[in-house]
Amino acid sequence: GAGVSQSPSNKVTEKGKDVELRCDPISGHTALYWYRQRLGQGLEFLIYFQGNSAPDKSGLPSDRFSAERTGESVSTLTIQRTQQEDSAVYLCATRKGVGEPQHFGDGTRLSIL
Amino acid sequence: GDSVTQMEGPVTLSEEAFLTINCTYTATGYPSLFWYVQYPGEGLQLLLKATKADDKGSNKGFEATYRKETTSFHLEKGSVQVSDSAVYFCALLYGSSNTGKLIFGQGTTLQVKP
Numbered sequence: 001g002a003g004v005s006q007s008p009s010n011k012v013t014e015k016g017k018d019v020e021l022r023c024d025p026i027s028g029h030t031a032l033y034w035y036r037q038r039l040g041q042g043l044e045f046l047i048y049f050q051g052n053s054a055p056d057k058s059g060l061p062s063d064r065f066s067a068e069r070t071g072e073s074v075s076t077l078t079i080q081r082t083q084q085e086d087s088a089v090y091l092c093a094t095r096k097g098v099g100e101p102q103h104f105g106d107g108t109r110l111s112i113l
Numbered sequence: 114g115d116s117v118t119q120m121e122g123p124v125t126l127s128e129e130a131f132l133t134i135n136c137t138y139t140a141t142g143y144p145s146l147f148w149y150v151q152y153p154g155e156g157l158q159l160l161l162k163a164t165k166a167d168d169k170g171s172n173k174g175f176e177a178t179y180r181k182e183t184t185s186f187h188l189e190k191g192s193v194q195v196s197d198s199a200v201y202f203c204a205l206l207y208g209s210s211n212t213g214k215l216i217f218g219q220g221t222t223l224q225v226k227p
Binding site: 042056 | 149159215
């Protein structure tokens with residue numbers, strides 16, 4: 001497709017389970033970002049990839065959160081031992097190059113019971 | 114650190130009313146400024162941007178001017194439509210970093226009634 005694709009669109013899971021969220025970037029977009037949007041709040045930066053390296057992980061809230069990227073392709077965000085405060089919409093954005101705007105996916109709505 | 118503050122919502126207007134959504138920022142260096150819009154059930158879309166002081170971004174009848182003296186980037190539209198109902202986010206591009214990460218305000222919900 002032409003845009004950033006995220007899956008699943010919705011995920012409901014029990015507290016303590018691990019979840020994996022996927023982001024397929026726009027072809028040719030080298031930079032990839034993960035953000036979290038809690039209900040009624042703005043987006044919080046989580047992690048930035050340039051290619052398959054992550055020079056900025058400063059937004060990851062705890063060591064339960066990790067992310068990987070395969071080359072300049074798919075990225076996965078993994079949350080281990082989920083907690084209720086992890087409930088949020090997780091957004092992925094990609095960018096072609098410096099000075100270019102970020103393009104956002106529709107997000108994954110994660111609900112922890 | 115860098116931050117963005119938006120006016121509280123929701124903002125409720127009648128169709129054809131004038132819209133202003135205030136946005137102020139705190140930043141080191143010279144950030145670029147953005148407005149993103151999130152329509153119901155859709156993802157974030159870039160609405161407009163400005164990269165330096167006194168630049169005016171515009172799109173779909175919306176405008177915002179980068180005011181360095183007041184550290185503001187207020188969003189305006191002269192005549193809103195029901196289809197403009199959405200959540201609007203002001204954001205800055207973290208000026209002192211080359212990572213390109215965006216710092217967002219908390220969002221302002223706009224409801225336009227016919």
